[in-house]
Amino acid sequence: MTSVLYDAPGPKAKRRNVIFSVVFFVLLALLLWWVWQVMDDKGQLRWALWKPFTTSEAWTTYLLPGLANTLKAAALSMVIALPLGAVLGIARMSDHRWVRVPAGAVVEFFRAIPVLLLMLFANEFYVRYIEIPSASRPLYAVVTGLVLYNASVLAEVVRAGILSLPKGQTEAAQAIGLRKGQTMSSILLPQAVTAMLPAIVSQLVVIVKDTALGGVMLGFTELLSERSTLAANYANVIPSFIVVAVIFIVLNFILTSFASWLEGRLRRSKRSTGAVLGAEEVDELNAAEIGTPRGTKAADGT
Numbered sequence: 157m158t159s160v161l162y163d164a165p166g167p168k169a170k171r172r173n174v175i176f177s178v179v180f181f182v183l184l185a186l187l188l189w190w191v192w193q194v195m196d197d198k199g200q201l202r203w204a205l206w207k208p209f210t211t212s213e214a215w216t217t218y219l220l221p222g223l224a225n226t227l228k229a230a231a232l233s234m235v236i237a238l239p240l241g242a243v244l245g246i247a248r249m250s251d252h253r254w255v256r257v258p259a260g261a262v263v264e265f266f267r268a269i270p271v272l273l274l275m276l277f278a279n280e281f282y283v284r285y286i287e288i289p290s291a292s293r294p295l296y297a298v299v300t301g302l303v304l305y306n307a308s309v310l311a312e313v314v315r316a317g318i319l320s321l322p323k324g325q326t327e328a329a330q331a332i333g334l335r336k337g338q339t340m341s342s343i344l345l346p347q348a349v350t351a352m353l354p355a356i357v358s359q360l361v362v363i364v365k366d367t368a369l370g371g372v373m374l375g376f377t378e379l380l381s382e383r384s385t386l387a388a389n390y391a392n393v394i395p396s397f398i399v400v401a402v403i404f405i406v407l408n409f410i411l412t413s414f415a416s417w418l419e420g421r422l423r424r425s426k427r428s429t430g431a432v433l434g435a436e437e438v439d440e441l442n443a444a445e446i447g448t449p450r451g452t453k454a455a456d457g458t
Contacts, residue, residue: 195394205392209399214386222371222382223403229295229378230364233302237363238356240303241310246340248315259311267308272369275301279374294377298370302363309359317352318344350422357415361408379403 165173195201208214247259279297282288288296321344329339371381379400387396
């Protein structure tokens with residue numbers, strides 16, 4: 157049996173795949189065992205290093221406030237970058253040159269600059285030209301850098317998603333007299349959302365992780381910077397790194413799981429957009445099609 161993408165594996169290929177899988181898991185187990193042994197030899201598995209994470213002080217004083225700032229910066233960046241990226245992506249496809257060219261220049265400019273450099277520029281700009289309290293300035297700088305960079309990347313995601321749709325969609329909308337704005341908002345964007353969703357979620361995960369750059373360079377009190385303070389107080393550098401890494405993994409897993417659920421829901425809604433009809437409504441439709449009154453039967457008794 158064959159598939160559109162590949163030939164179904166035969167008996168030899170199945171045995172080979174099983175062997176490769178067993179070898180992979182054995183090597184993975186050996187790697188984990190080696191890491192465990194190295195940490196044990198270096199004294200990183202001592203209970204005294206992990207005990208702080210079982211107390212409320214480490215969480216309420218360091219980790220949870222840092223996590224709250226990470227989520228705050230990420231949420232603000234997402235809320236601003238998503239619509240801004242959609243506007244820039246649509247503007248890049250405009251028929252008007254005076255709209256298309258500046259939008260393309262903005263996207264290419266900010267997409268080419270490292271996000272850390274954007275944060276540093278934003279911080280210096282706020283220091284010199286805008287009156288912002290010093291306590292809030294790192295948050296503003298982090299959000300500004302994340303928005304400028306990720307909005308530019310999301311603009312390309314939106315543009316690619318819309319261009320991936322068949323041209324017949326646009327031609328059909330034009331045939332029934334829809335303007336370009338109506339075609340974009342009512343026909344193209346709703347269909348492109350499902351195709352764009354995996355790339356959009358990947359960029360949102362990048363936003364969550366890049367908030368750590370502000371803690372390293374700008375003194376923004378996010379999760380990773382609070383980890384360094386915790387490690388300095390409890391002398392547990394490696395365990396604190398592991399705990400913070402697990403927190404980031406859980407955050408991104410929740411985000412991607414929600415996106416997968418939303419994508420599946422959107423696909424199901426597109427497959428079943430019709431109303432559910434009862435038996436009486438079906439009889440009425442059948443009667444209307446064959447031209448007989450409701451409740452009567454055809455001459456042949458069917």
